[in-house]
Amino acid sequence: GDSVTQMEGPVTLSEEAFLTINCTYTATGYPSLFWYVQYPGEGLQLLLKATKADDKGSNKGFEATYRKETTSFHLEKGSVQVSDSAVYFCATGTYKYIFGTGTRLKVLA
Amino acid sequence: EAGVVQSPRYKIIEKKQPVAFWCNPISGHNTLYWYRQNLGQGPELLIRYENEEAVDDSQLPKDRFSAERLKGVDSTLKIQPAELGDSAVYLCASSSRDRSEKLFFGSGTQLSVL
Numbered sequence: 748g749d750s751v752t753q754m755e756g757p758v759t760l761s762e763e764a765f766l767t768i769n770c771t772y773t774a775t776g777y778p779s780l781f782w783y784v785q786y787p788g789e790g791l792q793l794l795l796k797a798t799k800a801d802d803k804g805s806n807k808g809f810e811a812t813y814r815k816e817t818t819s820f821h822l823e824k825g826s827v828q829v830s831d832s833a834v835y836f837c838a839t840g841t842y843k844y845i846f847g848t849g850t851r852l853k854v855l856a
Numbered sequence: 857e858a859g860v861v862q863s864p865r866y867k868i869i870e871k872k873q874p875v876a877f878w879c880n881p882i883s884g885h886n887t888l889y890w891y892r893q894n895l896g897q898g899p900e901l902l903i904r905y906e907n908e909e910a911v912d913d914s915q916l917p918k919d920r921f922s923a924e925r926l927k928g929v930d931s932t933l934k935i936q937p938a939e940l941g942d943s944a945v946y947l948c949a950s951s952s953r954d955r956s957e958k959l960f961f962g963s964g965t966q967l968s969v970l
Contacts, residue, residue, distance in 0.1 A: 781957075783959075790962055790964065791947070793959065796957060796958070836898050843912055844889075845901075846899045848897050849897070849898050
């Protein structure tokens with residue numbers, strides 16, 4: 748069945764550092780890919796998505812590109828802020844969504 | 857717009873007791889999901905509804921779990937009897953037909969089975 752593997756955390760960075768959170772997937776067909784974020788004390792919310800190969804999703808300075816040849820959807824941000832501290836989940840699917848285990852990011856001032 | 861509302865926020869019960877969780881999705885969202893999230897893990901789908909029909913319940917442990925979505929709006933997830941391993945956060949999410957790929961999650965119900 749479909750699955751998602753993302754890098755384990757926690758990831759600790761200083762403010763303004765570059766962020767990469769790796770995500771790879773296995774899936775039949777051509778599912779959409781997502782990054783969800785869970786801020787402390789809040790519910791999961793969609794951060795960005797891409798629906799087909801080579802699409803780039805972006806939001807709040809975060810980007811991820813749907814790479815079919817490497818089955819990857821790595822999350823990147825050029826300069827993280829303390830307010831980006833959260834748990835990030837990679838997900839794949841169409842109607843039935845499979846989530847990764849989450850990567851906790853902590854950004855230090 | 858109001859978000860997905862879940863209650864209760866927390867529930868502590870003893871094993872073998874029944875428990876129920878309630879979800880009110882965003883108005884107009886025809887698709888409703890129940891997920892279970894164990895500590896340190898990602899959400900795992902239990903059941904998906906399209907209106908009042910359960911279209912995917914393959915991951916629902918049917919010997920002890922049941923769910924319903926009367927009139928295609930609110931939904932209830934029940935566990936009877938609860939086991940220690942059921943301790944987790946139970947998440948409800950909804951989506952609309954025109955934006956079906958964006959899930960809106962509630963804050964979840966954190967269940968502790970003692």
